Amino acid sequence: MTFKNFPMVSNVVFGRGSFNQLEDLIAPKRKGRHAPFIYYVDDVFKGNHWLTARIPLAYKDKIIYIPTLEEPKTEQIDQLVEDIILEFSESPSGIIGIGGGIVMDIAKAVSLMLTNKGDARDYQGWDLIKNPAIYHVGIPTLSGTGAEVSRTTILTGPERKLGINSDYTPFDQVVLDPELTKDVPKDQWFYTGMDCFVHCVESLQGTYLNAFSQSYGEKAFDMCKEIFLSDELSTEDAQDKLMMASWHGGMSIAYSQVGVAHAMSYGLGYLLGIKHGIGNCIVFDHLEDYYPEGVALFKQMKAKHNIELPTGVCADMHDDDMQKMIDVSLELEPLWENALGKQWKTIMTREKLEDLYRKM
Template identity: 85%
Template sequence: MIYKNYPMVSRVIFGRGSFNQLDEILASKRKGRNAPFIFYVDDVFKGNHWLTSRIPLSYKDKIIYIPTEEEPKTSQIDKLVEDIILEFSELPSGIIGIGGGIVMDIAKAVSLMLTNPGESKDYQGWDLIKNPAIYHVGVPTISGTGAEVSRTTILTGPDRKLGINSDYTPFDQVVLDPELTKGVPKDQWFYTGMDCFVHCVESLDGTFLNAFSQSYGEKAFELCKEIFLSDTLTEEESQDKLMMASWHGGMSIAYSQVGVAHAMSYGLSYLLGIKHGIGNCIVFDHLEEYYPEGVAMFKQMKEKHNIELPQGICAELHDDQIDIMVNVALSLEPLWENALGKNWKTKITREKLTTLYKKM
């Protein structure tokens, strides 16, 4: 048997207020006056001087605010890369993503595409990237996606929604500052937190499970239960623990894989533009057949926090639209193999997926 030699984030700093050390972290990585740092920042922080005033700008450094109403598209990545090439005479010293999963995925994708020729859609898949990315840093401002630790960057292309999965995708540096997650709207906090919870369930219940991924997944699972079902945590404790649950959940799937909920939510996202976190929740709510204990606990969490999920989003879809979602879901073969084993094609049918989608 050949074991995959996975990369990890090489440097990470954790702690409330650790964002203030970003200047010190970046200083040694600057390549010169004409090689800027590009900061991609969630546009929810535009005008928020509490955060933006602490971004260390020098020389030609630039802040670019990223709208997050929609998930990243390959065309968006290509445009951002083109803008950098046209504006600057040298490659940037680094790309820094400050935000949630969308912004961090954009930062990872741009850092890869600055050193690899062609269009980003050409690299959707596994291990297609040949050249190392430029230096890139992730600073999560919401917890749960695991984007800060994963080896993928999820993009919607012209034909499919699929990540650029490669050994060069993980960040070189991550700054985990739980203070940055204050003020996240409750629904968004829940949806993103449930992305982490579903990571754990799918990893721990998958056929790819091993002691490495299990150790991370079990810790993240216990943290999620404490955060979303107990009444004993302070707000700060909840922020700290969810940030670590996100990290551990991301590490768990890095050495295993996700499963049914993620495969089907990709279909929802591709056709309907539904964001990843809420998409996972909508799908997972109907997966008792595959994850009975996890779904029961999810429903308990949903009730405790008075979360109402959208209903009937697929009710008016035509058969050809359902077929598009089914095609996207079935194209994610590693996810199905993890969920159902090597013979997964005998266990899941187009008709079964169609029935599930029509329940949503």
């Protein structure tokens, strides 16, 4: 039997105010005054000097603000890579993503595509990347996605929504500063937090479960229950714990897989443009038959925080679009196998999947 040799994030710093150490952390990686650090920053921080004034710009370093109304597309990655190649005479010293899962996925994807020829869509899938990425750093300003620790980027291509899954994808450096999450709107806090919760449920109930993923998943699961159902935590404690739950949840699926909710959420994202966090919530709300205890807890959390999810998003979908959405979802075979076992194709038929989608 061959065991998975999983690459972990090489360096991580955690703590309130640790963002202020960024200059010291990246300085040894600077290759010269003509090799810039490129900062991809969530455009919600444009004009927010509390954060942007602390970005340690020098020489030809550049901040590029990233709109996050839509999840990243492969052609967007290709354009960002081309922009760098055309503007700078030398390859960047590094790519630094500051934001939620979208921005961190873009940072990972660009760092990979700077060293691998072709288009981003050519690498959607598992272990297609051949060359190591350039130095890249992840700094989450949302907690829950696990993007800061995962070997995946979520990308929508012309034919599919599928990540670049590679041993070269994980960040070389991660900065976990819970202070950076202080202004997250409540709904967004819930959706990304539930992404973490669903990671844990799907990992812990999956057929790929092992002691490695279980140890991380159980810890993150317990922290999610404390954060979203307890009244005992201070705001700062909740921020600290959710950032660590996100890390542990991401580690849990790194050595296993996610399941039904994520597979179906990818379909919603591809056809309807529904963002990953809220998409997981919309789907998971209807998965009592697959994750009864997890869904019951999710409904408690949703009620406690007065969250209203969109309804009827698929009810009137044209049949051609529905069939495409089913295709996108069923293409994610490792997710289905983890959820339902090796005979999953006999369990999750196209008809059953369409019936689930029509309820949403």
